[in-house]
Amino acid sequence: MSNKIIDSYYQAIMTGIEAEVLAINGLFNHQGVKGTGNENVLLELLNKYLPKKYGVSTGVVVDRHGNQSRQCDIVIYDRLNYPELFSLTSAKFFPIDFVYATIEVKTTLDKSKMTEAIENIQSVQTLDYIKENFRCNPTEPIEELTDDTILWESKSTTAPLGLVFAYSTSTKKFKTFANWLQPSGDATGPSHVFALDQGFLINHRTKGVLHFFSPYMNNDCYKTSDGEGTEQRAGKDWVVIDGNNYPFSELAKEKIAINQSKVLLNFIVILTEMLSKKHLSPNINIYKNYISQNNKTMFVVENDEIHRYN
Numbered sequence: 001m002s003n004k005i006i007d008s009y010y011q012a013i014m015t016g017i018e019a020e021v022l023a024i025n026g027l028f029n030h031q032g033v034k035g036t037g038n039e040n041v042l043l044e045l046l047n048k049y050l051p052k053k054y055g056v057s058t059g060v061v062v063d064r065h066g067n068q069s070r071q072c073d074i075v076i077y078d079r080l081n082y083p084e085l086f087s088l089t090s091a092k093f094f095p096i097d098f099v100y101a102t103i104e105v106k107t108t109l110d111k112s113k114m115t116e117a118i119e120n121i122q123s124v125q126t127l128d129y130i131k132e133n134f135r136c137n138p139t140e141p142i143e144e145l146t147d148d149t150i151l152w153e154s155k156s157t158t159a160p161l162g163l164v165f166a167y168s169t170s171t172k173k174f175k176t177f178a179n180w181l182q183p184s185g186d187a188t189g190p191s192h193v194f195a196l197d198q199g200f201l202i203n204h205r206t207k208g209v210l211h212f213f214s215p216y217m218n219n220d221c222y223k224t225s226d227g228e229g230t231e232q233r234a235g236k237d238w239v240v241i242d243g244n245n246y247p248f249s250e251l252a253k254e255k256i257a258i259n260q261s262k263v264l265l266n267f268i269v270i271l272t273e274m275l276s277k278k279h280l281s282p283n284i285n286i287y288k289n290y291i292s293q294n295n296k297t298m299f300v301v302e303n304d305e306i307h308r309y310n
Contacts, residue, residue, distance in 0.1 A: 013265075014261060014265065017261045017264050017265050017268075018244070018261045020045060020261075020264060021196070021260045021261050021264055022244075024041060024167060024196070025245065025260075027041060028107065028167055028168070038105050038106070038107045038167060039058060039073045039074060039105045042073075042074060042103070042105050042165060043056055043057070043058065043074055045268075046074070046076070046268075046271075049268050049272075050076070050268075050271075050272060050275070051272070051275075052079065053078070053079055053080060054076050054077070054078075054079055054100060054275060055076070055077045055078070055079035055082055056074060056075075056076055057074075057075050057077070057092060057094075058071075058072060058073060058074060058075060058092070059071070059072060059075055059087075059091070059092035059093060059094055060072065060091065060092070060093055060094070061075065061093075061094050061095075061096050061099055061102065061124045061127060061160070062093050062094070062095060062096065062127070063095070063096050063127040063128045063129065064095070064097075064128070064130070064289045064290050065128055067127055067128065068093070068127075069102075069120070069123040069124040069127060070119075070120045070123045070124075071120075072102045072103075072104075072120065072124065073102075073103060073104050073105040073120075074102065074103040074104075074105060075094050075099060075101075075102055076099070076100045076101040076102070076103070076275065077094050077098050077099050077100060078098045078099075078100065078280055081098060081284075082094070082098050083095070083098070083286045083290075085286070095284075095286070095289075095290055096124070096127045096128075096129045096159075096160065097129055097130050097157070097280065097281060097284045097289070098280065098284070099124070099160040100160060100161065100275050100278050100280070101160050101161035101162065101163065101271070101274070101275060101278070102120075102121060102124050102160055102161075102162055102163075103162075103163045103164070103165055104116075104117035104120050104121060104162075104163070104164045104165070104190070105165050105166075106164065106165070106166040106167070107166070107167050107168070108166070108167070108168050108169065108170055109164070109166035109168070109169045109170065109177075109180070109193075109195055110169070110170040110171070110180075111180050114164065114180040114181065114193070117164045117190065118164075118189050118190060121162030121163075121164075121188070121189060121190050122162075122188045122189055124159070124160055124162065125159040125160065125162055125188040125189070126159075126188060127159075129157060129158075129159055129160075130157060130281060130284060130289065131156070131157055132156070132157050132281045132283065133154050133155065133156050133157075134154075134155055134279075134281055134282060134283065135152040135153065135154060135155075136152065136153050136155050136279070155279040156279070157279060157280065157281050158278065158279070159188070160278075161191060161274055161275070161278055162188075162189065162190045162191060163190055163191065163192045163193070163194070163271065164190045164192070164193040164194070165193075165194050165195075165267065166193070166194065166195040166196070167195075167196050167197075168195065168196060168197045168236075168247075169195045169197055169198055170235075172235075172236060172237070172248070172249065172250050173249070173250045174198055174199065174211070174213055174249045174250065174251050174256075175251075177195060177198045177201075177249075178201055178209060178211045180193075181193050181201050181203060181209050182209070189203060190203060191203050191274075192270065192271075192274075194263060194266070194267045195263070196247075196258075196260045196263050196264065197236065197247040197249065197258055197260065198213060198249050198258060198263075199211070199212050199213030199214050199249070199258065199263055200212050200214075200263065200266060200267070200270075212266075213249060213251070213256065213258065214258055214259050214260075214262035214263045214266065215256050215257065215258065215259060216241060216246050216256075216257040216258065216259045217259075221256045221257070222239070222241060222246070222256070222257040223254045223255055223256050223257065224239070224248070224254075224255050230248065230255075236248065237255060239257050241257065246258060246259060246260070247260070
């Protein structure tokens with residue numbers, strides 16, 4: 001495809017993303033969606049945009065010892081290999097070895113809700129997953145293979161990814177939003193935090209928290225310092241540009257219009273890429289690893305006598 005065709009294609013994608021944002025804003029501004037409602041909105045969105053190998057649901061993550069996480073707003077799991085035995089009751093459980101990621105969803109994010117989200121994610125990431133190295137196919141193009149090429153790559157299992165997604169924040173200042181995410185100093189906690197009215201944060205393990213905002217326009221920002229042309233909604237300043245509403249985020253002494261569609265697009269693209277790099281072991285044996293010994297114990301009859309069979 002030519003660049004012109006690709007540009008047109010992505011413009012169509014952005015139009016679809018903008019429609020999603022308009023629908024989200026309509027739900028939250030007029031119907032006051034809260035609780036499980038905000039999770040369902042995002043769950044449906046992910047089911048639409050993520051590759052079909054990923055299942056998207058809500059529930060509790062468990063490890064093979066019977067330890068369990070807190071209730072997770074969204075669980076992204078291996079749809080193809082997930083054992084449906086764990087979803088046959090009113091409570092839905094997800095063995096950690098089949099889980100790619102969990103997402104904490106907030107209608108309005110503030111410092112206390114960020115802390116709660118971090119703790120929920122940590123309750124998943126501190127569970128005992130099966131640590132294993134396994135071989136997989138090489139990723140080099142065939143023309144780049146040489147006599148020295150290693151034909152198998154070694155991959156390692158890791159804890160599920162953890163992210164936070166918020167439809168809005170309780171602050172007007174991007175700096176305040178960024179300060180809510182403090183590196184935990186260990187390997188647990190959210191790697192990314194997305195907020196439709198601010199942008200997103202990356203919890204980099206060596207560089208600290210990296211800040212990214214998504215302004216309206218590509219090469220410049222729509223900004224105002226005197227409030228002209230803005231309106232108040234839910235305690236925030238918004239501006240109407242070409243018939244679309246954009247929330248303002250304060251950066252230094254200026255207010256920058258945030259393009260929520262770009263934030264949502266970044267969320268979908270970054271999440272998809274992260275999921276593709278997360279490896280689950282192909283060797284998990286549900287009977288061996290997740291069925292208790294009591295349920296595995298069998299008895300055999302030999303010479304009219306009952307014997308325990310292990």
